[in-house]
Amino acid sequence: MSTQTVLPIDRASLVEQSKARREPEWMTALREEALELAGSLELPKLEKTRIDRWNLQSFGNYKPVKAARSLDELPAEAKSLLQNEGQGQPDNLLVQHNSGVIYSSISESLKRQGVIFTSLEEALNLHGDLVKPYFMSVVDKSENRLTALHTALWSGGVFLYVPKNVQVEVPVQALFITDDGEAVFSPHVLIVAEQHASVTYVENFISQGKLNGLVYNGVAEVVVKPEAKVTFASVHNLDESVTNLTYRRAVVENDASVEWIIGEMHYGNAMSDTTTLLKGKGSNSDAKVICVGTEDQKLNVTTRAVHFGKHSESNMITRAVMRDTATAIFNGVTKIEKGATKANGEQTEKVLMLSPKARGDANPILLIDEDDVKAGHAASVGQVNPEQVYYLMSRGISKQEAERLIIYGFLDPVVSKIPLEQIGSQLRQLVERKLGQ
Template sequence: MTTDIMLPIGREQIQASASAKQEPEWLTQLRLDALEKAGQLELPQLEKTKLDRWNIDQYGQYKLEKAVQHYDELPASLKEVLQGKEYENLLVQQNASVIFEQLTEDLKSQGVIFMSLEEAAKVHENLVKPHLMSVVQRDENKVAALHAAGFSGGVFVYVPKNVEVQIPLQAMFLHDQKDTQFSPHILIVAEQHSRVTYVDYVHSEAEGANTVHNSVAEVVVKPGAHVTFASIHQLQEGTTDLSYRRAHVENDGKIEWIIGEMNNGNVVSDTTSILKGNGSNSDAKVICIGTKAQKLNITTRAVHFGKSSNSDMITRATMKDEATAIINGITKIEKGATHANGEQTERVLMLSPKARGDANPMLLIDEDEVTAGHAASAGQVNKEQLHYLMSRGISREQATKLIITGFLEPIVAEMPIPALKEQLAQLVERKLG
């Protein structure tokens, strides 16, 4: 068929992997429908970024990885990230397959589900099918359609009504073999008045890999529920990261995003909150560091439909060498969203003459009775701060590092798991040299 020739994923590949995974027919059909749409759709239109010039066609082949039963059998690189600690609620994906799942009996008894999305599609069809590709539509653009057609592994989280998960649920995603698929899908459904914290770490170390990581996270926040979603991405040079995260928030619900983009390749990162309900709330904190010749397009967005809905967005980016970044903050207040409040701040710090960073705050307001504001800046290290620290006997190099660390610390400090907070701090230090 024409779609097999035009696209990096083909019907035969989808059908072969579906057969290998014994996938339910409805999910395979969803994939094939998405593939047909991908052949008709355009790439997403990004601010000042020509995505068609990037490496966005190397999706790799599906390969089933061997599952492990015990923590000690996990890849050494992941245990290093976990710092040798066995977490109570942990899921691990290696390349295209989930290889390890662990959830406490207490949470299982309360009806909490934390498992491979592809397995959940078989055993919890009534929970997965209504929500999968409902927050991010598979016909939005070619990237979304290709994801729906070819996602592999992934995570399904379900928290029943009134259940509060006290210990964070943690997922680790590792890509360590070139030419293999690595496009997980995260689906979180938090029922009324529930509460959960989900944290993931995405890492690649496949030598010579030239891969696309096309991932989607969908979060469904029912009335009065509260979801915290924290994520660190550290994908290697040569890997293009296309990550779309989106939450649908109902009455009095809340979504918190804490995102660390520590990649070494090109990045498109889109984190969006759809505030459908009255009194719904979104709090988003994003940091990124660009080095060498990286190209970053980072968008944080809140769309207000509900009355008295509230959003706050903070993005901080540091650019080195010849890296370039487009940092977009978008607050959209729809007609009827009276008494909505939307605030945003974007700040870019450039550490070399050839580095570039654009901070683009956007307020799109179709309602009169609202409050909205923004602040944005792009510049170099503050000379007065640098002079003050150097006057106290601190070297220029160390003073610069202290200023940058302080610039990023408000977001690093929000990471809800101590081990990953330390990991993020180490990644920041490593990327800054």
């Protein structure tokens, strides 16, 4: 049963903004349609999480941004995330500040190979024929109120296109910064890797200042064509004044693969859904998720693999640490559809609680509609083992340091397998910060 919904923008304003940005008519029409849908759709129904009790009113308004002349104009914390082994300003970088992209660069070598890495807003005008078939094709705008609102209100964003047979050896990077609680912050990421292509995409989300309950409502869509590979690394580090709502979805075709590396390191209430649709024969998905909950956070983190293709494989590993009065639901869902013979789906969720008032539920779910398959799961929830602490203390290590070592040992099976040194190092630093160590 639908309820009366107060939308964050009216139709006339939406159309006016779309035309002011010179968007193609099909995008303006899509925004209008999605806004109308948002008024009739319900919020997503999450396992053991009442998202309707969260602050979901402050989506902000679209505010035009001024292009940055150089990266020197970025906040110091933002610039620190851009450090690399090379000298000078990094290539293959996109920076969004609040409602829009303020900086974008791509190396000449990638340009010559036909790689496109730019803001989605710019891609609409320059590469509309490539954007239109894929935009909101992996995530359905009519799935729920949040996906409809995202379709209507998105701004800035990323379009990454890798042509057939092109191997992008150096990671491309996107940085999303919000520091204005009245500016809409809802980027859309669209990645398309053609046949035999490969690319690594790294994104960071950071916030600064108090943002008055701003809602981040983001969507990432990844299309992986036959025998292509996409590595998608995402670290969210938004503060407690931001409600974080994220959908990440990938469609993987024959003998193609996607690798997810996810760091859920924000401080406010958060919902994330990372889903792979294994459409093709021999398709593969690997997901590694790190999460730390602190204070009175409420988290709902879902990792999902849906097998359609024969001989498809998925592996999901989640490690979470909970402290203070934080609560979290961790869902691992492996769905094997009828006809996906010889599919193999494995998942592991482990939660370590550092406080008697913290709560973390691990929910491994296997949904199997085919006989000739393999599937397995493991899940555990527990506290720091006092015997391990005692053993380390007996060797001259302080209690605080002993607990720190145990926590890092708990997270290491995920962190140590991350192929990107930059992301692994960053996650370690964020874990230390969140745990106050």
